[in-house]
Amino acid sequence: MDSDWMNKPSLFRERVREGKWRKSTNGICPGFVQANLVIIPKEYALDFTIFCYRNPKPCPILEILDAGDPIIKEIAKDADVRTDIPMYRIYRDGELIGEKENILEYWQEDLVTYLIGCSYTFEEALVRGGVPVKNYQNKRDPGVYISSINCRTSGVFSGPMVVTMRPIPANLISRAVQITALFPKAHGAPINIGDPRSIGIYDLNKIDFGEVTEIEEGEVPVFWACGVTPQLVAMHSKLPFMITHKPCHMFVSDLTINELMLTSN
Amino acid sequence: MDSDWMNKPSLFRERVREGKWRKSTNGICPGFVQANLVIIPKEYALDFTIFCYRNPKPCPILEILDAGDPIIKEIAKDADVRTDIPMYRIYRDGELIGEKENILEYWQEDLVTYLIGCSYTFEEALVRGGVPVKNYQNKRDPGVYISSINCRTSGVFSGPMVVTMRPIPANLISRAVQITALFPKAHGAPINIGDPRSIGIYDLNKIDFGEVTEIEEGEVPVFWACGVTPQLVAMHSKLPFMITHKPCHMFVSDLTINELMLTSN
Numbered sequence: 452m453d454s455d456w457m458n459k460p461s462l463f464r465e466r467v468r469e470g471k472w473r474k475s476t477n478g479i480c481p482g483f484v485q486a487n488l489v490i491i492p493k494e495y496a497l498d499f500t501i502f503c504y505r506n507p508k509p510c511p512i513l514e515i516l517d518a519g520d521p522i523i524k525e526i527a528k529d530a531d532v533r534t535d536i537p538m539y540r541i542y543r544d545g546e547l548i549g550e551k552e553n554i555l556e557y558w559q560e561d562l563v564t565y566l567i568g569c570s571y572t573f574e575e576a577l578v579r580g581g582v583p584v585k586n587y588q589n590k591r592d593p594g595v596y597i598s599s600i601n602c603r604t605s606g607v608f609s610g611p612m613v614v615t616m617r618p619i620p621a622n623l624i625s626r627a628v629q630i631t632a633l634f635p636k637a638h639g640a641p642i643n644i645g646d647p648r649s650i651g652i653y654d655l656n657k658i659d660f661g662e663v664t665e666i667e668e669g670e671v672p673v674f675w676a677c678g679v680t681p682q683l684v685a686m687h688s689k690l691p692f693m694i695t696h697k698p699c700h701m702f703v704s705d706l707t708i709n710e711l712m713l714t715s716n
Numbered sequence: 717m718d719s720d721w722m723n724k725p726s727l728f729r730e731r732v733r734e735g736k737w738r739k740s741t742n743g744i745c746p747g748f749v750q751a752n753l754v755i756i757p758k759e760y761a762l763d764f765t766i767f768c769y770r771n772p773k774p775c776p777i778l779e780i781l782d783a784g785d786p787i788i789k790e791i792a793k794d795a796d797v798r799t800d801i802p803m804y805r806i807y808r809d810g811e812l813i814g815e816k817e818n819i820l821e822y823w824q825e826d827l828v829t830y831l832i833g834c835s836y837t838f839e840e841a842l843v844r845g846g847v848p849v850k851n852y853q854n855k856r857d858p859g860v861y862i863s864s865i866n867c868r869t870s871g872v873f874s875g876p877m878v879v880t881m882r883p884i885p886a887n888l889i890s891r892a893v894q895i896t897a898l899f900p901k902a903h904g905a906p907i908n909i910g911d912p913r914s915i916g917i918y919d920l921n922k923i924d925f926g927e928v929t930e931i932e933e934g935e936v937p938v939f940w941a942c943g944v945t946p947q948l949v950a951m952h953s954k955l956p957f958m959i960t961h962k963p964c965h966m967f968v969s970d971l972t973i974n975e976l977m978l979t980s981n
Contacts, residue, residue, distance in 0.1 A: 620914075621908045621909055621910050621911030621914050621915075622907060622908050622914065622915075624889075624893070624906070624908075624909040624910070625893045625897065625905035625906045625907070625909065626905075628889070628890045628893040628894060628905075629893065629894065629897055629905065632890065632894055640890035640891075640893075640894065641889070641890045642887060642890070643886045643887050643889075644886055644889040644890065644909055644910065644936060645886050645889070645909060645910035645936035646886030646934055646935070646936055648934075649885075649886050649887065649933075649934040650886075650887075668914075669911055669913075669914040670911070671909060671910035671911055671936075
């Protein structure tokens with residue numbers, strides 16, 4: 452039987468804070484919303500916030516913290532972004548310089564924190580709604596691809612949209628669209644169904660991140676916008692400093708998936 | 717400039733009744749709902765009604781008239797099903813025996829009339845919603861195919877689901893699904909997206925009815941349930957007597973497309 456801490460976000464975060472969990476959060480606390488993390492200097496925050504506003508499908512903002520404030524206010528109680536995420540990545544001038552278990556030593560008064568919606572949320576909603584999601588059901592990550600779709604730019608922030616692909620049976624795609632459309636804060640409805648080439652993806656086996664999921668008979672590749680987009684864009688813009696979560700090592704919030712449904716801000 | 721009677725359903729029906737319009741209703745009275753017609757003997761009406769109930773996607777019922785009553789009550793005012801449709805088809809023992817301009821001479825006290833939703837409704841909603849529908853925009857019919865999907869049976873009524881295909885750009889399919897899902901009474905969301913073979917369609921150029929629409933670069937074939945299904949099923953069941961509209965020569969109702977939105981009965 453699963454332990455309490457695998458089902459209750461506050462207990463899971465406590466375990467993370469105590470250094471007892473450094474793995475992927477895939478499958479952790481079913482029914483609760485997980486979030487991508489981006490932390491950047493205030494100097495870039497206005498442009499980045501506008502970037503997210505202009506690109507809501509890859510960058511659905513769940514919460515933005517004031518500069519210097521590491522305490523989450525809306526999507527969780529008593530959560531500290533410096534210690535409550537299983538693994539962090541530190542970037543300088545767009546280069547990854549290390550992975551850390553907490554970011555207490557990197558914290559500065561000018562840092563602005565963004566918590567951004569994640570597709571784990573809708574994967575669970577799809578499966579509950581009768582749509583098979585092979586990677587989720589096998590506790591694997593979907594294939595992640597850098598598409599040829601250009602995000603709308605804002606200041607230094609520009610770059611391609613990152614997308615995830617899940618093979619969906621052709622007779623269940625309508626249902627998949629309708630379910631994921633209920634979650635504008637978790638990337639919403641697919642951005643492309645069935646034509647990878649039109650978004651610059653010529654070989655589905657050539658993933659940029661994640662894991663390959665094979666397309667089987669009767670399935671069609673369905674693409675959703677991905678929360679890795681803002682990280683990649685911030686890397687490309689060579690920000691002097693940035694902290695993110697390590698992919699798949701997400702922040703587990705207190706928000707339930709049902710609470711997120713139809714929420715648009 | 718279009719005449720009044722091309723935009724006002726009651727005037728259009730008057731024109732039909734006077735014998736001045738025997739053509740397709742494609743493009744007639746934009747913004748108003750059109751309907752398929754099926755008239756069968758009362759002896760078969762219970763089974764057929766249950767058949768429609770069990771197969772709501774191909775057979776969304778807009779109105780059922782009492783046996784012997786030819787006057788529409790709900791979806792139009794002062795409309796007579798015997799005279800207000802541009803062209804009828806008469807079947808005996810499942811065989812087409814003729815096309816007629818009105819069915820006054822065939823009317824009997826035991827006939828039950830069904831008015832069934834039609835995809836013209838959602839084609840207009842798609843185009844208004846920014847989704848191109850090539851056949852609609854060229855005033856042509858979509859390709860119609862007899863699929864390998866079996867309808868749920870009821871009494872003598874059984875057979876395959878008939879489907880229509882429209883090529884939709886891959887980046888607009890999510891929108892197409894969400895728009896058509898708003899119209900459960902006009903076949904609702906697609907039943908298959910992107911995998912014709914899984915519903916027994918191996919060559920998109922081999923249509924059973926309608927007209928071929930070519931799939932162009934960046935487009936994906938999207939399939940909706942079709943209102944021809946109940947006609948075909950009634951033919952296959954070799955009912956001793958049946959009257960339908962001639963395909964594409966629909967009943968034009970007073971119901972607006974907006975009124976039909978989200979209506980489920």
